[in-house]
Amino acid sequence: MKTVKLQKLTQLVKTSFLNLYDCQYENKLGEEKHWIIASRKDYDTLSGQYFKQEEEHVDAVILVVHHEETKELVLIRQFRVPLNDYIYELPAGLIDANEKPMEAAVRELKEETGLTLAQVDKEKSRACSYLSPGMSEESVALVYGTCSGQISKDYLEADEDITPILVSKEKAKELLQGNEKMDIKAYMILQEFIKD
Numbered sequence: 503m504k505t506v507k508l509q510k511l512t513q514l515v516k517t518s519f520l521n522l523y524d525c526q527y528e529n530k531l532g533e534e535k536h537w538i539i540a541s542r543k544d545y546d547t548l549s550g551q552y553f554k555q556e557e558e559h560v561d562a563v564i565l566v567v568h569h570e571e572t573k574e575l576v577l578i579r580q581f582r583v584p585l586n587d588y589i590y591e592l593p594a595g596l597i598d599a600n601e602k603p604m605e606a607a608v609r610e611l612k613e614e615t616g617l618t619l620a621q622v623d624k625e626k627s628r629a630c631s632y633l634s635p636g637m638s639e640e641s642v643a644l645v646y647g648t649c650s651g652q653i654s655k656d657y658l659e660a661d662e663d664i665t666p667i668l669v670s671k672e673k674a675k676e677l678l679q680g681n682e683k684m685d686i687k688a689y690m691i692l693q694e695f696i697k698d
Contacts, residue, residue, distance in 0.1 A: 521545070523539050523545075525538075541640070562595060563642060564594040567648060569648070570649065579667060580640050581660070590682060591687070592617055594621045595610035597643075614650060618650050618651045628644040669695075
C-alpha cells in the first residue's frame with residue numbers, strides 16, 4: 503500500500519478569519535480523492551506547510567489555570583454565534599501576528615477574565631495540539647498554570663460577550679451533571695479537576 507500524500511490545494515472561499523480549501527490527495531489504494539478543510543491560514547502559508555515543509559505556526563492558545571489563592575479552576579461562559587447560545591469554555595484566543603504563544607496566553611487571560619498569569623506548568627503544557635483534525639489543521643498551544651488577581655470584565659473586546667467564572671470542585675460537579683452547553687475541552691478538564 504502507498505503512503506497517503508496531498509497533491510494539490512485549491513482555495514474555495516477566502517474570508518478575514520476563515521478559509522475553505524479543496525485538498526486533492528491520493529489514498530492508500532492509489533485513488534484520487536478530495537477533502538474539504540477549513541483553515542485560519544492563507545493559501546501561501548498553508549501551501550508552504552503542506553508542500554515545502556515550512557514551519558507550522560500555532561493558531562491559538564487555550565489556558566487551563568487555577569487561581570493561586572482559592573485553587574478554583576478558571577472558566578468562561580461565552581456567547582458563540584455558531585451555537586446561537588452561551589457555552590462554558592476555557593479561556594482561549596487567537597495568537598496575533600508576530601506574537602509568541604506565551605505572550606498571547608498572558609494577553610488572552612487578562613482580556614477574558616481580568617486575571618494575571620502567575621506561573622506556567624511546563625510539564626503539563628503542550629506547544630501544539632490539534633482541535634478538529636477531521637475538518638481543520640487548526641492548532642493550539644495548551645498552557646497549564648496558576649493565576650492571580652480579581653475576576654473582571656474590564657478588558658473584554660467590544661464583540662466579546664464573556665462572563666469569567668472561578669469554579670470550585672463542587673461547582674464543577676454541578677456543571678458536569680447539568681445540561682448547559684459545554685466545550686469538550688472544558689468538559690475533560692472539569693473531569694480531571696474533580697479527581698485531583
